[in-house]
Amino acid sequence: MKKVLLVYYSQTGQLGRLAQSFAEPLRQSAGIRLDCVNLRPQRPYPFPWPFWRFFNTFPETVHLQPEPIEAPDIPGEDYDVVVVAYTVWFLSPAQPVTAFLQRAETKKLLDGKPVATLIGCRNMWLTAQEKMKTLLAQNGAKLIGNIVKIDACNSAASFITTPAWLLTGNKQYFRALPAAGIAPEELADGARFGAKLRDALVSGRALDETVFQNMGAARVNEKLIFSEKAAGRSFYLWGKLLMAAGRVSPLLRRALLAFYIVFLITLILTVIPVSAVVKQLLKPWLRGWLGRQKRYYNLPSGE
Numbered sequence: 001m002k003k004v005l006l007v008y009y010s011q012t013g014q015l016g017r018l019a020q021s022f023a024e025p026l027r028q029s030a031g032i033r034l035d036c037v038n039l040r041p042q043r044p045y046p047f048p049w050p051f052w053r054f055f056n057t058f059p060e061t062v063h064l065q066p067e068p069i070e071a072p073d074i075p076g077e078d079y080d081v082v083v084v085a086y087t088v089w090f091l092s093p094a095q096p097v098t099a100f101l102q103r104a105e106t107k108k109l110l111d112g113k114p115v116a117t118l119i120g121c122r123n124m125w126l127t128a129q130e131k132m133k134t135l136l137a138q139n140g141a142k143l144i145g146n147i148v149k150i151d152a153c154n155s156a157a158s159f160i161t162t163p164a165w166l167l168t169g170n171k172q173y174f175r176a177l178p179a180a181g182i183a184p185e186e187l188a189d190g191a192r193f194g195a196k197l198r199d200a201l202v203s204g205r206a207l208d209e210t211v212f213q214n215m216g217a218a219r220v221n222e223k224l225i226f227s228e229k230a231a232g233r234s235f236y237l238w239g240k241l242l243m244a245a246g247r248v249s250p251l252l253r254r255a256l257l258a259f260y261i262v263f264l265i266t267l268i269l270t271v272i273p274v275s276a277v278v279k280q281l282l283k284p285w286l287r288g289w290l291g292r293q294k295r296y297y298n299l300p301s302g303e
């Protein structure tokens with residue numbers, strides 16, 4: 001009997017549906033025991049998010065200092081493979097998943113094991129997956145695959161629709177714009193990857209980087225590579241500053257956060273359109289570099 005552990009945290013249930021699609025083929029296989037574990041924060045995160053709470057979560061999320069979770073009830077041990085399904089918060093793994101990966105008990109579970117990641121997010125996951133790779137390496141795990149599902153609408157629209165959904169709870173807050181979130185058929189497509197893992201396990205095939213290759217597991221949008229790098233640096237520095245301000249006084253942290261939100265919005269409305277034009281002009285010179293970056297971020301599963 002092969003043993004699979006699937007761990008996830010989902011606030012609205014969207015990632016939960018993706019994880020369940022992935023799980024279904026494994027669950028139906030007589031030769032596989034599947035344990036699904038839904039992580040629970042000790043202090044639940046609100047949904048919809050109050051405006052301040054949403055932005056105030058970013059420094060600790062980015063610096064991988066999550067709020068604690070309840071001890072997860074993991075029924076087995078010595079799993080053949082572990083699947084970590086996660087959403088992205090501020091270009092980082094969502095806090096409960098980081099908290100799980102920082103537990104001493106998790107190291108015992110993951111050490112030397114093949115691990116696949118399953119991401120469901122708006123569309124910016126590259127930096128988060130880099131952090132995930134570090135967290136997995138700290139646990140001695142071996143990343144064998146990465147499957148990514150992103151919001152259905154284009155980058156510009158989801159830049160408005162996703163925050164509107166998170167702050168109001170309404171997926172279609174703006175009638176003129178498409179609905180927020182991952183398309184139902186993409187969530188259901190998780191089953192294709194679950195079936196591939198089932199077949200590999202049942203046939204006794206080695207669980208390595210080839211398992212999810214040539215399946216369109218993760219598509220890197222090269223237009224977002226620059227934005228992720230710039231936003232990642234900004235979040236890192238401002239996160240550090242905000243946490244330091246909070247140690248002096250909560251009021252100072254709030255004032256600085258208010259300033260950063262205004263700064264960020266101004267930056268997005270001015271610098272991003274200008275840099276898009278500059279990137280377009282420099283494209284012939286950047287092609288080689290972008291291609292290498294794309295290949296790197298595509299690992300291990302590729303398109």
Ligand SMILES: Cc1cc2nc3c(=O)[nH]c(=O)nc-3n(C[C@H](O)[C@H](O)[C@H](O)COP(=O)(O)O)c2cc1C
Nearest residue numbers: 010011012014015087088089090091121122123124
């Ligand atoms: C606090 C917060 C920050 C987020 N930041 C990002 C982000 O940086 N990149 C991204 O693609 N999606 C981001 N999202 C969207 C989530 O990845 C995810 O799609 C959404 O929260 C639904 O997930 P759920 O299954 O937990 O409900 C963020 C969501 C939240 C709540």
